Amino acid sequence: MTPSFGRCQALIDQARDHGPVTTAVVYPLSREGLLGAVEAARLGLIQPLLVGPGEAIRRTAAELAMDLAGYRLIEEADPVACAARAAALARTGEAQIIMKGSLHTDELMGVIVSRDGGLRTHRRISHVFVMDVPAYPKRLLISDAAVNIAPALATKRDIVQNAIDVARVIGVETPRVALLSAVETVNPDIPSTVDAAALCKMADRGQITGAILDGPLAFDNAISAEAARTKGIASPVSGQVDVLVVPNLEAGNMLYKQLVYLCGALAAGVVVGARVPVVLTSRADTPESRIVSTAVACLLAQARKAST
Structure with missing residues (x-):
């Protein structure tokens, strides 16, 4: 075949x-x-x-x-x-x-x-999945689901930039990046929401370049513009996301395997940095x-x- x-x-x-x-x-x-x-x-x-x-x-x-x-x-x-x-x-x-x-x-x-x-190199090494998910209208990148277990903010900065660089190489001129968490508001009790907000500000200050970032965003708000509208979220990323940045390896590993085994996605992985x-x-x-x-x-x- x-x-x-x-x-x-x-x-x-x-x-x-x-x-x-x-x-x-x-x-x-x-x-x-x-x-x-x-x-x-x-x-x-x-x-x-x-x-x-x-x-x-x-x-x-x-x-x-x-x-x-x-x-x-x-x-x-x-x-x-x-x-x-x-x-x-x-x-x-x-x-x-x-x-x-x-x-x-x-x-x-x-x-x-x-x-x-x-x-x-000067950049932290990370892993990026390039995925073709049948239910989503374009290729979707997920990082980091294989190398960095519980990355701190500085490592997340490199994870984001590495994923942006991969997206641009495969033809996404200005990638839209969603920084995932369980909720879409900053909550000091959920460290990934604080990291997401900090990463967005780092992008504003030129410490992350070449993309549009938003976060924290829950998965539904990143993937679905309708879900974002229902929750009153105005985001340049919702429903148009190219890159999903997960809070840790466990979340990323489970997410990509769910997309492969439940949604029939094709997942291609590469280590960069x-x-x-x-x-x-x-x-x-x-x-x-x-x-x-x-x-x-x-x-x-x-x-x-x-x-x-």
């Missing part, structure tokens, strides 16, 4: 137009980890560098009747060594994207966020999700190259 990418097909086409991006694929020993990389290469999105134990990778390929001719294989024995090698390839410019294979997320991200890895984008896939991700995640990472890498 031909995969359906919905409104995310445009992202794949746009990324493919710029040619394949060299990608360090870290420890691709599972069926999903190797197939995702090879399919992305077949679609013209990436040129993979397969980093891992060569014999095990070739054995996985043989089990899948997959031909690895033309793909460079870089020998490393264990997952952490593979992650460190991928970071080194990114640091020297040999790879413009890092893609998770079948190692544990904390093994990869431990290297990405470490001071020794050489991939940190490092020197290169990181495709951080899960074993439960669909092939479509893996491909769109890679396309978003390609667009980010291409935008970074164009700006340097």
Whole structure:
């Protein structure tokens, strides 16, 4: 069956137009980890560098009747060594994207966020989901649902700016950002409402740029202009939101999974804020999700190259 990418097909086409991006694929020993990389290469999105134990990778390929001719294989024995090698390839410019294979997320991200890895920037690293939700009229971004557990205000500032930057790269000229909480008024007993108000003022003062922010907003007021009107909320974001910024990882993780499993949404995730984008896939991700995640990472890498 031909995969359906919905409104995310445009992202794949746009990324493919710029040619394949060299990608360090870290420890691709599972069926999903190797197939995702090879399919992305077949679609013209990436040129993979397969980093891992060569014999095990070739054995996985043989089990899948997959031909690895033309793909460079870089020998490393264990997952952490593979992650460190991928970071080194990114640091020297040999790879413009890092893609998770079948190692544990904390093994990869431990290297990405470490001071020794050489991939940190002045910006806090965060995760962004680009989602196609059938019941919503345009693509929707959610952050941070995978990296920062309980971010403080300074971290939230970077989470917001990272998400804005991703939105702009995928074609949203002026993203509308909703800072989510349980209520739409500032309540000192609910810290996320105070953070939301502070983030809006930071945007007013130029500490966050490139978007229209509003918050705190409850989910219904962010998504539905009618819900906002019913509650007497005048907001430039309600009903037009492009980016949902959640108060913590738990809220974000539950929200995106509800949209996937109850609403049939397609969720593509990428880690940003490092020197290169990181495709951080899960074993439960669909092939479509893996491909769109890679396309978003390609667009980010291409935008970074164009700006340097």
